[in-house]
Every structure is written in C-alpha cells, then in structure tokens.
Amino acid sequence: MMINRENLATLFSLEQKEFARLHPLSKNAYEQADHLFGKVPMTWMNKKAGGFPIYFDRASGNRIWDIDGNEYIDFALGDTGAMAGHSAPKVTDAIVRRVKELGGLTTMLPTQDAEWVAANLSDRFGMAKWSFALTATDANRWAIRLVRAITGKSKILFNSYCYHGSVDEALIVVGPDGEGMSRPGNVGSPVDVTLTSRVAEFNDIEGLERQLKHGDVAAVLIEPALTNIGIVLPEPGYHEAVRALTRKYGALLIIDETHTFSAGYGGMTKRDGLEPDVFVIGKSIAGGIPTGAYGLSAEFAEQVLSRTDLDLVDMGGVGGTLAGNPLSVAAMRATLEHVLTEEAFEHMISLATAFTDGVNELFDRYELPWAINQLGARAEYRFARPYPINGTAANESADAELEDFLHLYLVNRGILLTPFHNMALMCPTTTLEDVNLHNEVFEQAIRALVQV
Numbered sequence: 001m002m003i004n005r006e007n008l009a010t011l012f013s014l015e016q017k018e019f020a021r022l023h024p025l026s027k028n029a030y031e032q033a034d035h036l037f038g039k040v041p042m043t044w045m046n047k048k049a050g051g052f053p054i055y056f057d058r059a060s061g062n063r064i065w066d067i068d069g070n071e072y073i074d075f076a077l078g079d080t081g082a083m084a085g086h087s088a089p090k091v092t093d094a095i096v097r098r099v100k101e102l103g104g105l106t107t108m109l110p111t112q113d114a115e116w117v118a119a120n121l122s123d124r125f126g127m128a129k130w131s132f133a134l135t136a137t138d139a140n141r142w143a144i145r146l147v148r149a150i151t152g153k154s155k156i157l158f159n160s161y162c163y164h165g166s167v168d169e170a171l172i173v174v175g176p177d178g179e180g181m182s183r184p185g186n187v188g189s190p191v192d193v194t195l196t197s198r199v200a201e202f203n204d205i206e207g208l209e210r211q212l213k214h215g216d217v218a219a220v221l222i223e224p225a226l227t228n229i230g231i232v233l234p235e236p237g238y239h240e241a242v243r244a245l246t247r248k249y250g251a252l253l254i255i256d257e258t259h260t261f262s263a264g265y266g267g268m269t270k271r272d273g274l275e276p277d278v279f280v281i282g283k284s285i286a287g288g289i290p291t292g293a294y295g296l297s298a299e300f301a302e303q304v305l306s307r308t309d310l311d312l313v314d315m316g317g318v319g320g321t322l323a324g325n326p327l328s329v330a331a332m333r334a335t336l337e338h339v340l341t342e343e344a345f346e347h348m349i350s351l352a353t354a355f356t357d358g359v360n361e362l363f364d365r366y367e368l369p370w371a372i373n374q375l376g377a378r379a380e381y382r383f384a385r386p387y388p389i390n391g392t393a394a395n396e397s398a399d400a401e402l403e404d405f406l407h408l409y410l411v412n413r414g415i416l417l418t419p420f421h422n423m424a425l426m427c428p429t430t431t432l433e434d435v436n437l438h439n440e441v442f443e444q445a446i447r448a449l450v451q452v
Contacts, residue, residue: 019050049404059086061429075424083284085427091287094334124266127295132324136282137165153218161391163228201390219252227259263376289331348377358439
C-alpha cells in the first residue's frame with residue numbers, strides 16, 4: 001500500500017496546529033529564549049517537528065511531564081542515557097547520600113565504589129582494566145590516543161555513518177568513489193578527516209580489508225551494530241571476520257557499546273563473544289549522571305603501562321578533573337548493582353520483542369515497504385524493506401517529512417520516540433500496556449497516511 005504524499009502534507013499541518021494548542025507554555029518559553037545559542041541549551045534540541053521543543057518539567061520511571069502538564073510514555077529515554085528509567089529509586093538514594101551525607105562531589109581522590117564498578121564492568125564485558133571519563137566521547141578520544149601511541153600508526157578506521165559522539169576522526173563516510181570523505185555538515189573540522197581516518201561500510205569485509213591493506217591503521221573503532229542511522233545489524237560471521245582482519249594487519253579493535261548496551265546485561269560483546277582490545281561505554285551506566293568508561297584487555301593494558309615514555313599521570317587525564325568523581329561513580333554502582341540487572345534486561349527485551357512483533361504485523365497488514373530491527377531492549381523502524389545492511393543505505397532510506405509527521409502524531413497522543421530516529425527503548429518500568437498503546441496509536445497514524 002502506498003503513502004498518500006499529498007495527504008501527508010495536510011495531516012502534518014493539522015498535527016502542527018494541535019501541537020501548538022497543546023503546548024502554549026513551551027512555545028512561549030522558546031520564544032523568550034534570547035540568550036541561548038540557537039534558543040536551546042544544546043543546538044541538537046532544535047530537532048523539533050512541531051516548530052519548537054517541548055519544555056521539560058519532571059520525570060519518573062518511563063514517564064515525562066512537560067511544563068504544560070502533558071504526560072508522555074517515554075520511549076526515547078534520553079537516547080539510551082536514561083535506560084535505567086528516570087530517577088530510579090536506588091540511583092536517587094545513592095546520589096542523595098553522596099550529596100547530603102558524604103559530600104565531596106569532586107575531590108581528585110578515588111573511592112572504593114570505583115573498584116566495585118570496574119569489577120562489575122569486567123564481569124559484563126570481559127575487559128581486565130578500567131578507567132573513567134565524563135562521556136563516551138571522551139573515552140573514545142583517549143582510546144584513540146592510546147592505540148596510536150602503542151602501534152605507532154596514525155589512522156583510525158570507522159564504519160560509514162557510525163556514531164561515536166563528537167570525535168573528530170569519526171566524521172567520515174564512504175563517498176561516491178568508494179573512498180572516504182568528510183561527513184556532510186561536519187562543523188569546523190580541524191584537518192581533512194581523510195588524513196586521520198579510513199572508512200568502510202558496515203558488513204563490508206572486502207571494503208574493510210582494502211582499507212587495512214594500507215598498513216597505517218592503528219585501530220578499527222566500531223559499534224557492533226550501527227545505531228544512529230537506524231539499527232543496522234551485523235550479518236552472520238561479520239564480527240569474526242573483522243577480528244581476524246585486524247589481527248592479520250596489525251590493527252587493534254575498539255568496540256563502542258554506548259548505544260548497543262541495549263543488547264543485554266553485557267551488551268553485544270558478552271552476548272556474541274566479541275574480543276575487543278579496548279571497550280568503550282557511557283550514558284546509561286550511571287542512570288543519567290554524566291559518565292563514560294573505557295576498558296582494556298590485560299595484554300593491551302600491560303603494553304600501555306610498560307611504556308615509561310608515556311606520561312599517563314599528568315597528560316593521561318580524561319575529561320579533566322571531574323572524571324571519575326565520587327558522585328558519578330556512586331551513580332554507576334547503584335545503576336549497575338540494582339537497576340540494569342540481568343532480570344531487568346530480560347523484562348526489557350521481552351517488551352521490545354512485543355513492540356517489534358506488533359509493528360511488523362502492522363507493516364504486513366498495510367503492505368508497507370518498511371522494516372523494523374530489534375537490538376535487545378531497543379527497536380527502530382526504517383522506511384525501507386528489507387532493512388538496510390550498511391550506514392549509507394540506511395541514510396538514503398530516511399524520509400524527513402514522514403518521520404516528522406509520525407513523531408508529531410505520537411507526541412500529540414502522549415508518546416515520545418527518540419527525536420533523531422524512529423527508536424523506542426524499554427526501561428525497567430516500561431509495561432506491556434505502554435507498548436500496546438504505542439502500537440495502537442501508530443496504527444492510527446498509518447491508517448491516516450494510507451487513506452485516499
């Protein structure tokens with residue numbers, strides 16, 4: 001069944017009017033924001049199908065309320081940052097205890113909680129040694145410096161349309177000639193990205209080997225599934241081939257599971273038996289408190305620590321003096337120990353499966369050329385069928401008008417998806433009723449789109 005594109009414009013206009021009616025205080029707050037760059041705290045908050053952003057008031061579990069009093073089922077969950085749910089009680093208790101009873105939010109001194117967190121991360125992801133940052137972006141930057149120092153090679157290889165935060169080297173995509181080029185829209189690149197990086201399509205083993213043959217790649221830095229361009233899953237045997245090729249050509253392997261942690265208790269690394277030399281994670285492991293972490297294999301950690309010419313004390317700080325602070329470490333311990341447990345992931349994944357099955361049934365019933373992929377507790381639909389298997393194809397399947405309409409239709413009926421994608425994430429307090437409501441409202445939107 002085809003989407004009625006003329007009808008889409010009319011429907012979108014109606015939803016924009018309804019959005020303005022439901023959010024007068026948010027509209028006014030946005031209009032009054034004269035001192036913020038782009039009128040918002042971060043310019044990416046201008047991803048706003050309704051013409052202005054919703055202004056946040058409060059949240060609990062998987063619910064959000066805006067300043068106009070509207071309540072939402074939150075499937076965005078801070079783009080995985082709130083995977084544990086908003087203000088999980090055990091995390092809140094740990095934060096309050098650190099702030100009110102113990103004090104010392106940042107001290108430049110270690111706490112005993114840090115060793116507990118590192119041991120738990122080792123159990124989940126298999127890395128021997130850990131260090132903390134303020135964000136996964138910071139952790140990725142330091143990982144890149146370490147692998148360059150140890151290998152003596154200058155370039156890092158990425159997948160086209162990957163996501164590793166604002167790491168300069170990662171903003172490279174496969175161009176029309178099959179070689180790397182700067183990602184469109186890259187802001188203020190310090191140098192031509194092809195001087196620092198190489199690129200291959202996800203799931204393209206031949207392309208990966210062609211780039212590794214140059215002999216100048218210090219490490220391959222990948223997400224085990226692409227997540228910021230839809231959820232692009234690995235083909236069978238892909239990761240085994242990546243690991244074999246990195247070893248063949250003397251490159252290290254860095255796996256960033258900041259988003260793919262949704263796969264389960266130990267992410268895709270534990271689930272699929274992956275073998276990184278360096279592992280990066282952030283966002284969700286502290287229940288919403290800013291943090292990041294990177295883990296090193298025993299062999300790589302020994303290589304780094306044996307280098308007496310590297311100043312790992314003074315020049316080795318990641319994220320400044322606030323990294324590894326007592327507050328973020330206490331929040332990590334509470335989140336990992338009490339909230340994002342194996343039992344919680346079982347619950348979250350079962351709900352994501354129900355979400356995926358329901359959406360798939362709608363695609364089949366209405367004969368839509370769309371597809372949905374699931375990664376553990378997370379699912380995302382794309383306007384292509386079959387689902388794309390690399391970043392470039394996933395990017396080309398985007399439909400901004402259709403995406404904006406669907407987001408706005410859902411928001412006006414109390415359902416939030418991640419604003420940059422059609423992504424839904426489950427947290428420990430999400431219920432089957434929440435999932436069913438999304439699927440009911442989503443069907444209403446589809447019926448409006450396909451009517452002639």
